Amino acid sequence: MKLSHAQISFKSSGTPVADDFSDVYFLDAHGCAETDYVFIEQNDLLNRWLQFELSDSISANVFVIAETGFGSGLNFFQTLHHYSQLLEQGHTLPRLYFLSTEKFPMTMADLQQSIAVYPHLSKWVDELLPQYPMALTGCHRMHLWNGLVTLDLWLGDIHDTLPQWLNEHDGLVDAWFLDGFAPSRNPDMWNEALFTQLARLSKPNGTLSTFTAASIVKRGLVKAGYKLTKTKGFRYKREMILATFTELAIRQPTQQQHSIPYYARPAQPLLKHVTILGGGIAAGCLAYLLTQQGIEVTVHCKDAALAQGASGNDLGGFYPQLNAQASIASQVHAASFVYARRFYDALLSQGAEFGHAWCGVLQVGFNDKVQQRQQNLIDQQVWPADLIQGVSASQASEIAQVELPYPALFIEQGGWISPPQLVKAMFALAQQTGLCQINTQSTLSTDVITNLTSDPSQAVIYATGAESARLAIPALPYRLVRGQVERALASTQSTNLQTVLCHKGYFTPAVDGIHALGSTYVKDDVNCEYRHSEAQLNLAMHQQSLVACPWIQAMPLPTSGRAAIRCSTPDHLPLVGAVPDVQQQLIDFNQLYQAKPAHTYPQAKNFKGQYVLTGLGSRGLTTAPLMAQLLVSQLLGLPIPVTQTVANALNPNRFLIRDGIRRLSYLDRFTAS
Ligand SMILES: Cc1cc2nc3c(=O)[nH]c(=O)nc-3n(C[C@H](O)[C@H](O)[C@H](O)COP(=O)(O)OP(=O)(O)OC[C@H]3O[C@@H](n4cnc5c(N)ncnc54)[C@H](O)[C@@H]3O)c2cc1C
Ligand SMILES: C[S@@+](CC[C@H](N)C(=O)[O-])C[C@H]1O[C@@H](n2cnc3c(N)ncnc32)[C@H](O)[C@@H]1O
Structure with a gap:
């Protein structure tokens, strides 16, 4: 706020x-x-x-x-x-x-x-x-x-x-x-x-x-x-x-001054080496931050190269999702965004090279309902203007340098980033420390992971994006959503666009003559082939939303693009922390609805040495750096850079805890399918 x-x-x-x-x-x-x-x-x-x-x-x-x-x-x-x-x-x-x-x-x-x-x-x-x-x-x-x-x-x-x-x-x-x-x-x-x-x-x-x-x-x-x-x-x-x-x-648990035991975040003070499964933004941020702390890292990426999953799109918009109220989700986004911008600037100052432009993002008020919502956000004055501010249609056109006859919210510090270049740059910096080894076309079996993590100097982090749902990370509620981004040839008018536009989708300025037009949302579809039918839907969505922009109406149908799978969660927040022993936690916390004092419950049981960072949904460029910083700080027992409320809201076990409080059946609700 x-x-x-x-x-x-x-x-x-x-x-x-x-x-x-x-x-x-x-x-x-x-x-x-x-x-x-x-x-x-x-x-x-x-x-x-x-x-x-x-x-x-x-x-x-x-x-x-x-x-x-x-x-x-x-x-x-x-x-x-x-x-x-x-x-x-x-x-x-x-x-x-x-x-x-x-x-x-x-x-x-x-x-x-x-x-x-x-x-x-x-x-x-x-x-x-x-x-x-x-x-x-x-x-x-x-x-x-x-x-x-x-x-x-x-x-x-x-x-x-x-x-x-x-x-x-x-x-x-x-x-x-x-x-x-x-x-x-x-x-x-x-x-x-x-x-x-x-x-x-x-x-x-x-x-x-x-x-x-x-x-x-x-x-x-x-x-x-x-x-x-x-x-x-x-x-x-x-x-x-x-x-x-x-x-x-004074610090006895009865004083209720400790963190809540069922949201405990275990540390590994003797940690020396971390194995990361993954090769996308989450894994890149982790490898970079861990090696900066002097921790040895071995990366196993199942694909033939890094950034082949959701982090492989040519360009992505960099901006937070903010509401008129400072909900927990908005707080996570705001904190993540300002941290991420600092994090990316620090990478750049260390010589990292990745395509990006801090050209700002206009969230376009493309219909009455959205304009009302945006006006409400402006009226509530919950966020500082240097994070997000209202602009008139003429100001929006001035910022965008194309005709944009809609009022908008402007996120001045946002922009676009090339995710695959960013991922490679982070891994390159990690490797420069001499502490990071990367294996592509490689993974580890559950047995090897269990064996490895029996040693307190070792930890394994699953940064496996949408694949997490297929792995043995037990019973966490994932929501998989296919998405396709188009590569759209710039026209003489659209090439003037100087900022990222977002509405139902997003539209980046042209880079090398190509705009990124994102993106479709197809629930529970995990196929990644490019579909012309979705290209039509995608372009139509942009043209219908920005119906008063002649330059978009004139855009030809894109013929190439890329599809990938987002890994999201029921509350749209990432999963960051220890991998919970779901069976044990369901036993330990099935009576939370009785609302006994928090300290009377046992510490949450987790799979020793195993952690997860996924569920970055459709805003990984915004959330990944802070989420990785949180997990690394937790693992190493260092001060945690988010509020206790936010840390709890990101805990991978939060759904089972909430269901325990509401007396709902977690297994039926989240793992039946
Ligand atoms: C169409 C689309 C458009 C998007 N647009 C934006 C945008 O504009 N802005 C934005 O911020 N975000 C956007 N996103 C979301 C963003 O791309 C994701 O949040 C982010 O890339 C997720 O990163 P990740 O590292 O968690 O997963 P991924 O990038 O999917 O990486 C997962 C990695 O895990 C590896 N892996 C999987 N299983 C194993 C295993 N068993 N062993 C070893 N390795 C394994 C894979 O090889 C892969 O490298 C978009 C996503 C999609 C699909
Ligand atoms: C004497 S100044 C501190 C000087 C400071 N340490 C320095 O090195 O310049 C006291 C500070 O406390 C801050 N402050 C006052 N009430 C506060 C509160 N309730 N919560 C947090 N900060 C507060 C003030 O804004 C002010 O910056």
């Missing part, structure tokens, strides 16, 4: 002030010194990093700092400054995850101006700004310093965001920077719910420091399980708080 930016004034010294709170973001001329004293020194970060005992486990080699109130990012940049100095001195350090929260994000310009008074930080600001998120609630994951530093910026009210952080293990945070406007100026933030969350998320013996010594903070932290140490405050301040989390009792 959309957030408001902070209203900032700048003092003559250059220090930013939040108008709504009448408080400064940092002290005049002493911002960095205050960060150093209050947060970096009191949490003893430099020594803790230097003395960090690196182990065999990736998750154990990570140091997690979490902050309340990202603001100008000064604390983050200054932390990075110290961290990078140690690295440059040749020290081996744990990788850094910096998780921050912000309800009123600064605009990029305000952030830049705020930090300009500290030129030694400009290098980090320059690295962050191209990735800096739009004002959209949720987690925005960014990578800096060649991936050694991950910034998860959680936008939204802290009382909404912190409860959504997944804490599957024994705590998440090594050191809290408890920053914020003074408690007297922002009492809504500093309350018991906040202190409870800090404790829920803290690692045993995790530390916390804060500039304030307000008694409400002291009392709240003690009650939440922190042991306080009285410390001299920065400069003229008499006192500040330094605290250590010692009270483990």
